[in-house]
Amino acid sequence: MEGTGVILGYRAVITPSYLSAEHDIVVSVVFSPNAAAEAVRFELLVKDIAGIVGLLRVGLNAYWARIATREGLLQFEELVRAQSSPVLKFDVAPVIHEIVPYRDPPVRRPD
Numbered sequence: 001m002e003g004t005g006v007i008l009g010y011r012a013v014i015t016p017s018y019l020s021a022e023h024d025i026v027v028s029v030v031f032s033p034n035a036a037a038e039a040v041r042f043e044l045l046v047k048d049i050a051g052i053v054g055l056l057r058v059g060l061n062a063y064w065a066r067i068a069t070r071e072g073l074l075q076f077e078e079l080v081r082a083q084s085s086p087v088l089k090f091d092v093a094p095v096i097h098e099i100v101p102y103r104d105p106p107v108r109r110p111d
Contacts, residue, residue: 023094023096024067024094025094025095026067026094027064027073027076027091028089028093029065029087030059030088031061031062031083032086036060038085043057046065046076051068051069051073051075052065052068053068054066066095073092077090
């Protein structure tokens with residue numbers, strides 16, 4: 001299955017509480033509408049921040065990040081502020097309780 005591309009890789013799913021003594025946080029960031037050109041650069045730089053455990057692009061210029069460490073939050077905030085496009089929104093909220101824990105998506109069979 002690996003050889004045919006059905007299995008792309010393996011990963012360990014770690015309980016977030018083991019990553020740090022802090023709460024996970026979710027950050028919502030919205031850049032100005034003309035930030036699309038910077039998106040690729042921003043996304044590449046975000047991958048270097050160790051404390052980020054998830055990043056979703058939820059629109060042309062909007063992101064949600066799940067961050068597990070205070071240091072990760074500070075690095076993420078610094079990266080956001082370094083962008084040349086204005087930041088229209090930067091909201092931080094603690095993860096109080098995970099309602100649906102991470103689960104693998106259902107397997108889709110090729111048609």
